[in-house]
Amino acid sequence: MSGTRLRHPVAAALAVAGYVIMIVPIGFVVATAFTAGSTLRFPPEGLSLTWFGEAVAYSPFMEAVVSSLELAALATALALVLGVPVTLAVHRGRIPGRGLLEGLFLSPLVVPELVVGLALYQQLMIGLHLDNFTTLLLGHTALLLPYAVRVTGASLALADPALEEAARGLGASPVRAFFTVTLPMLRPGLVSAGLLGFVTSFNNVPLSLLLQTRDFRTLPVTMLDYVQQSYDPMVAAASTLVLAATVVVAVVAERTVGFAKIFGGINR
Amino acid sequence: MTTPAAELVGVTQRFGSFTAVDAVDLRIPRGRLTTLLGPSGCGKTTTLRMLAGYATPTSGRILIDGQDATRTPPEKRDLGMVFQSYALFPHLTVADNVAYGLTMRKVPAPERRRRAAEALELVGLGHLGDRRPKQLSGGQQQRVALARAVAVRPRLLLLDEPLSNLDARLRVQMRAEIRRIQSETGLTVVLVTHDQDEALEMSDEMVLMRAGKVVQSGAPRDVFPAPADRFVAEFLGYENFLTLADGREAAVRPEHLRVVTADAPLDGRVDDVVLDAVVRDVAYRGVDVLVTLDATDPAGTAVRLVADHRAEDETPAPSPGARVRLVAPRARLALLTPAAPAAAPATAPEGNR
Numbered sequence: 001m002s003g004t005r006l007r008h009p010v011a012a013a014l015a016v017a018g019y020v021i022m023i024v025p026i027g028f029v030v031a032t033a034f035t036a037g038s039t040l041r042f043p044p045e046g047l048s049l050t051w052f053g054e055a056v057a058y059s060p061f062m063e064a065v066v067s068s069l070e071l072a073a074l075a076t077a078l079a080l081v082l083g084v085p086v087t088l089a090v091h092r093g094r095i096p097g098r099g100l101l102e103g104l105f106l107s108p109l110v111v112p113e114l115v116v117g118l119a120l121y122q123q124l125m126i127g128l129h130l131d132n133f134t135t136l137l138l139g140h141t142a143l144l145l146p147y148a149v150r151v152t153g154a155s156l157a158l159a160d161p162a163l164e165e166a167a168r169g170l171g172a173s174p175v176r177a178f179f180t181v182t183l184p185m186l187r188p189g190l191v192s193a194g195l196l197g198f199v200t201s202f203n204n205v206p207l208s209l210l211l212q213t214r215d216f217r218t219l220p221v222t223m224l225d226y227v228q229q230s231y232d233p234m235v236a237a238a239s240t241l242v243l244a245a246t247v248v249v250a251v252v253a254e255r256t257v258g259f260a261k262i263f264g265g266i267n268r
Numbered sequence: 269m270t271t272p273a274a275e276l277v278g279v280t281q282r283f284g285s286f287t288a289v290d291a292v293d294l295r296i297p298r299g300r301l302t303t304l305l306g307p308s309g310c311g312k313t314t315t316l317r318m319l320a321g322y323a324t325p326t327s328g329r330i331l332i333d334g335q336d337a338t339r340t341p342p343e344k345r346d347l348g349m350v351f352q353s354y355a356l357f358p359h360l361t362v363a364d365n366v367a368y369g370l371t372m373r374k375v376p377a378p379e380r381r382r383r384a385a386e387a388l389e390l391v392g393l394g395h396l397g398d399r400r401p402k403q404l405s406g407g408q409q410q411r412v413a414l415a416r417a418v419a420v421r422p423r424l425l426l427l428d429e430p431l432s433n434l435d436a437r438l439r440v441q442m443r444a445e446i447r448r449i450q451s452e453t454g455l456t457v458v459l460v461t462h463d464q465d466e467a468l469e470m471s472d473e474m475v476l477m478r479a480g481k482v483v484q485s486g487a488p489r490d491v492f493p494a495p496a497d498r499f500v501a502e503f504l505g506y507e508n509f510l511t512l513a514d515g516r517e518a519a520v521r522p523e524h525l526r527v528v529t530a531d532a533p534l535d536g537r538v539d540d541v542v543l544d545a546v547v548r549d550v551a552y553r554g555v556d557v558l559v560t561l562d563a564t565d566p567a568g569t570a571v572r573l574v575a576d577h578r579a580e581d582e583t584p585a586p587s588p589g590a591r592v593r594l595v596a597p598r599a600r601l602a603l604l605t606p607a608a609p610a611a612a613p614a615t616a617p618e619g620n621r
């Protein structure tokens with residue numbers, strides 16, 4: 001795929017520039033994480049794993065990791081549970097205004113997250129007195145809905161609508177047909193949407209920053225706080241660990257469903 | 269007469285202001301193979317989908333085994349449908365695909381396996397039960413779809429252009445295969461096609477549709493020699509139309525139009541239609557030569573006609589510009605004007621095939 005795209009020299013140059021811009025800063029962070037020195041500086045002074053040990057032992061980070069994982073898992077599950085019926089309605093339903101419905105569920109992609117965050121803060125936390133975790137969960141769910149709808153939608157669009165009809169004709173009720181035929185067809189889409197959603201939620205800063213409190217902070221927000229106070233390489237080590245985990249997830253995703261499918265879903 | 273397996277009574281289907289199926293009355297005889305034949309867009313699939321329960325008629329009634337089923341959902345109709353795309357479940361094995369309908373009917377596992385195996389055996393794929401649909405050829409997938417529909421012993425087997433995705437040879441082979449399965453199982457089959465050869469070869473009963481309406485129906489032997497109107501005639505391969513001396517319109521097939529030399533003796537029957545013609549074009553086609561001619565029909569109108577000149581014919585094929593004589597045997601003329609009581613062939617009673 002990339003082979004055909006890189007044929008044009010300008011396109012090739014741009015692609016290389018893109019990779020450099022994306023990868024070089026990451027390289028700096030990873031390199032700094034292995035320093036034996038005590039400042040966030042490049043090139044690293046000596047080689048050691050000290051700062052990884054520090055990062056893992058630093059309880060605010062570890063608590064934040066748990067919070068982040070919890071939030072990401074719940075928000076992803078919620079987004080899928082809400083998103084799949086919407087996808088079905090948009091692709092298979094006979095409802096008027098499908099386009100509008102789809103647009104509504106994709107809108108979080110367009111509305112700036114800070115605006116969403118502020119709205120949630122005012123309406124849910126102040127207005128409805130919801131606690132900070134619930135508000136954050138709702139915010140993240142809204143954020144992930146477009147991924148759920150789009151990616152599972154791409155899966156559904158690939159499935160022959162006659163499959164469900166065939167199941168019905170063979171004696172399956174609509175519910176049975178959904179669980180025995182439609183859902184298995186959606187599985188690659190669900191896995192992709194789940195992974196994407198999880199990573200998106202885990203990495204989110206704007207919403208989490210606006211809706212944080214002392215007792216519930218996500219990892220990115222905690223790390224941001226940390227860099228503002230001290231300038232030691234522990235943050236680089238923590239970042240590297242997150243990066244490593246993400247790479248593992250990505251490799252698993254590639255092995256099980258393939259990137260083309262995951263990202264093909266969003267580009268349409 | 270027994271109740272038909274299914275019956276459509278004044279069934280209409282509208283999509284917005286467009287009428288896809290227009291007040292169709294149809295009886296599907298039990299234990300027979302009925303084809304719905306017609307050009308693209310004439311409403312065949314829509315009719316089949318209403319029979320299967322995937323679409324509800326805008327008006328009219330659908331009876332299955334004499335019971336009103338107009339609004340019965342597909343899962344309660346007990347029918348088998350083979351889709352044009354086959355619609356095999358890609359995540360299940362071939363055997364599980366075939367057993368799906370039995371699983372939905374809560375047939376116990378051992379019997380389910382036995383009946384699925386039987387159905388696969390019936391279509392000659394007993395050895396492929398463990399494969400996935402993707403690992404089969406188009407023809408094999410088609411057979412699996414057929415086995416899946418047959419396994420539940422449906423009251424009605426519905427096939428929507430089942431052969432159109434197969435190559436020409438396989439298509440011809442599968443025609444006989446479907447006929448065999450129909451007679452072995454005694455199932456009532458409704459088959460949609462736009463291929464007149466397929467319909468003629470396979471049907472006990474053929475139903476010709478045009479623009480949402482049924483234009484003619486009957487056994488192929490009755491329909492083929494006596495098309496009801498010009499549309500049916502054209503669809504069945506009648507390419508020549510002429511007006512007789514008495515003003516009636518007649519159709520004749522290219523293979524029934526004999527080209528003879530202008531001075532040939534007229535040895536045929538006195539009421540054969542004989543026309544003087546000029547050859548315009550001659551096209552070699554292997555088994556025959558297609559001759560295009562300009563002639564004047566008995567009513568005095570100029571007509572363009574085509575005739576098949578067989579290679580084994582005694583006279584050599586004429587060349588363009590030649591003046592020739594055309595002979596259309598009276599018995600081969602299909603009269604299209606309805607007010608022709610004497611000429612209409614007797615309709616054979618049902619059940620002689």
Ligand SMILES: Nc1ncnc2c1ncn2[C@@H]1O[C@H](COP(=O)(O)OP(=O)(O)OP(=O)(O)O)[C@@H](O)[C@H]1O
Nearest residue numbers: 283286288306307308309310311312313314315462
């Ligand atoms: N859901 C629909 N909405 C609007 N129009 C439709 C719909 N389904 C069918 N039609 C129209 O109804 C007419 C009949 O369609 P149908 O699919 O029954 O034709 P067909 O005889 O099966 O043709 P083909 O041989 O091409 O499959 C067509 O003009 C089609 O465009």
Ligand SMILES: [Mg+2]
Nearest residue numbers: 312313314428
């Ligand atoms: Mg059709």
